[in-house]
Amino acid sequence: MTDEGLQALIENVSLNAFGKPFIHIARFNKRLRTTGGRYMLSDHSIQINPLVLEVHGTEELVGVIKHELCHYHLHIEGRGYRHRDADFRDLLKYTGSPRFCRPLTEGNKRVHSMHVYECVSCKTLYNRRRRMNVRKYRCGKCAGQIVAIQPLK
Known part of the structure; x- marks a missing residue:
């Protein structure tokens, strides 16, 4: 999937799940390591880790997109957009968005030599x-x- 495809997917998910348009930029960011995606407060863009699609598939990708769109729409409306805010948690439940992304790597399972x-x-x-x-x-x-x-x- 390209950045244009991701942009179209996010715009579609925003209209279907939230009933509101997404009018900013969305793109993949290969440098994200520990998170599935992030919402940028400064320019209202959404960045998605491409490993989400590669490792877990489209369903998990849509979940991460919904999560980031919760941040986006609440921040635009001036409501509580942080993880600890009640508005954010309520919107997560309402849209069926996951609270956390599934792990993208196996983790640190390195065996230490003693x-x-x-x-x-x-x-x-x-x-x-x-x-x-x-x-x-x-x-x-x-x-x-x-x-x-x-x-x-």
């Missing part, structure tokens, strides 16, 4: 995510010397 250290005297094991300077620290139980063991994968 560094394992052992006391030479009492054999106590210490698991750490970060490396530590073994010359700077001693065992907390017996004050013995600590040595590094190979990190787990």
Whole structure:
């Protein structure tokens, strides 16, 4: 879908769901990372993350568009357009708009390698995510010397 197609879709959704026209600019923004879309207060434009369409499809895209149009129409009318405002929450319910966008990525599921250290005297094991300077620290139980063991994968 192009920016022109998105513009037409937003204008159509605005008329059907809200009964009011959308007369400003709408476009895709590839730089959005954590959100499905955003409404710009300064120029009244709406930016949509293209990943919403790629990952979740048209139905989720229409939901994000409705959410941003709630911000748009309330702000234009001078009513409460923020997430915490009662006007905004009521309009979300009335139009069937989602409060949040579904996650666009898997999230941070990176496996951290653990560094394992052992006391030479009492054999106590210490698991750490970060490396530590073994010359700077001693065992907390017996004050013995600590040595590094190979990190787990």
